[in-house]
Amino acid sequence: MVRGWTYNFTYNEKKIFFFFSSFIFNQGISQIVYELPEPDNIKTVKFFGSKITDNFPVVKLGEKITLVFDDLNGNENDYYYKIEHFNHDWTTSNLLKNEYLNGYDNVRIDNLINSFNTLQSYTHYRLEIPNKNISLIISGNYLIKVFDSYDELIFSRRFCVYEELASVRSSVNRPQNMDRFNTHQSIHFSITPLKGTFRNPEKNLFVNLIQNRQWYNQIQGLKPQYLSGSTLQYFYESPSQFEGGNEFYFFDSKDLRISTPNISYTNKSELYEIYLNIDIPRIYKNYSYSQDINGGFEIRNTMRPSNPDNEADYSYVYFSLASDRKISDGEIYVYGGFNNYKISDLNRMYFNPSLGIYEGILLLKQGFYNYKYVIREKEKIKQNGISGSHALTENVYLVLAYYRNVGAQYDSLIGVGECNSFNLQNWYFLIEFLLPLVLFLW
Numbered sequence: 001m002v003r004g005w006t007y008n009f010t011y012n013e014k015k016i017f018f019f020f021s022s023f024i025f026n027q028g029i030s031q032i033v034y035e036l037p038e039p040d041n042i043k044t045v046k047f048f049g050s051k052i053t054d055n056f057p058v059v060k061l062g063e064k065i066t067l068v069f070d071d072l073n074g075n076e077n078d079y080y081y082k083i084e085h086f087n088h089d090w091t092t093s094n095l096l097k098n099e100y101l102n103g104y105d106n107v108r109i110d111n112l113i114n115s116f117n118t119l120q121s122y123t124h125y126r127l128e129i130p131n132k133n134i135s136l137i138i139s140g141n142y143l144i145k146v147f148d149s150y151d152e153l154i155f156s157r158r159f160c161v162y163e164e165l166a167s168v169r170s171s172v173n174r175p176q177n178m179d180r181f182n183t184h185q186s187i188h189f190s191i192t193p194l195k196g197t198f199r200n201p202e203k204n205l206f207v208n209l210i211q212n213r214q215w216y217n218q219i220q221g222l223k224p225q226y227l228s229g230s231t232l233q234y235f236y237e238s239p240s241q242f243e244g245g246n247e248f249y250f251f252d253s254k255d256l257r258i259s260t261p262n263i264s265y266t267n268k269s270e271l272y273e274i275y276l277n278i279d280i281p282r283i284y285k286n287y288s289y290s291q292d293i294n295g296g297f298e299i300r301n302t303m304r305p306s307n308p309d310n311e312a313d314y315s316y317v318y319f320s321l322a323s324d325r326k327i328s329d330g331e332i333y334v335y336g337g338f339n340n341y342k343i344s345d346l347n348r349m350y351f352n353p354s355l356g357i358y359e360g361i362l363l364l365k366q367g368f369y370n371y372k373y374v375i376r377e378k379e380k381i382k383q384n385g386i387s388g389s390h391a392l393t394e395n396v397y398l399v400l401a402y403y404r405n406v407g408a409q410y411d412s413l414i415g416v417g418e419c420n421s422f423n424l425q426n427w428y429f430l431i432e433f434l435l436p437l438v439l440f441l442w
Helices: 013-026 427-441
Strands: 042-048 058-060 065-071 079-086 101-103 111-114 123-129 134-136 140-148 153-162 166-173 184-193 205-211 214-220 226-228 231-234 241-243 249-252 263-268 272-276 297-299 314-322 331-335 350-352 357-365 367-377 380-382 396-403 412-420
Touching (some): 042 297, 042 357, 079 123, 166 396, 184 205, 184 396, 314 331, 331 357
Parallel strands (some): 058 153, 166 412
Antiparallel strands (some): 042 065, 184 231, 205 214, 314 357, 331 367, 367 380
């Protein structure tokens, strides 16, 4: 079903900001587009490519991407989607729709199913692209917008589509500066065109570095340092460094009848209530490895192991973080891929002085969840102010390489590199410590 488009403002401040930004785009002024968080009735938004635990899709041109979400109103409401194309820095590319889409958007999401045998009723929606109505014909950055039947924007998500026009090699390294040797990770990478050479790469080649598929601390603006044949080398230290962070906390609510690791107990009321073990701040603790999925989450249900999309139930999850005092100059939030790493009153923690803990409650669907606690001080977010930061932490990094051909009107995503800090390179240690020892023995 295709509908006509009308432009309506809403009274929600986030929607007003988003629509105002869109209006500015149409006037030819470049502004960065941001994702709009979903409202309270929309839960469990997952947007992924080949791996269901990914936080956002980075797929090859022609590969499938999937968007799923639940509407707790459970009324089979109508939702529609639109897709827009953006440059490497998430400013508008000024392309017409038929220049990046084959077919048409503004189409109703017609794959929906109601919950079955759950305490919380909801409607589950699924959208796959490409489909019979639409396919993408160029690479680059994209934004998908979901609207309701009143043409009001409900939420939006970023995704990336690439072509294999360049080889991107990358590695994670220990920093050479000792003040960050134990806390940070440095990304080294190289980009090689598969055909020909890059013309004016200083101006036309752009790189984004992303940790654990999270946009909040991406690194941009790096220029090539060396040229070896047709290969561009990026061996920066400080400009390409990320805090290593720590492994995520986790819990698994796949079976609400029993207590699984990190769950203290479960109570059944109007909805299920899950009480997690009290988490201990790890900022001053030594690093200890525990396997995680780098902030992601996966919906699963062993109580009724048929279709978790509509048979997994919702429960109130009680988070608690030990603290001997209230933080005077900031607020604490719990977040992860389940809320797209956004800060809001819903995931704010409140200090309970009688128990000496911070407490918070979230309504979450059954599944396996990664989460962490962060501190907001005015407008600054301290990602690792509670968990601490370690160079040995397992993280996944993406290197997104964009290129604008001469005369082109948009930035193509020509290659994607991925590296894991499990394969941490420690060249500083080899050069500064082992080499003198070898020379001394020799």
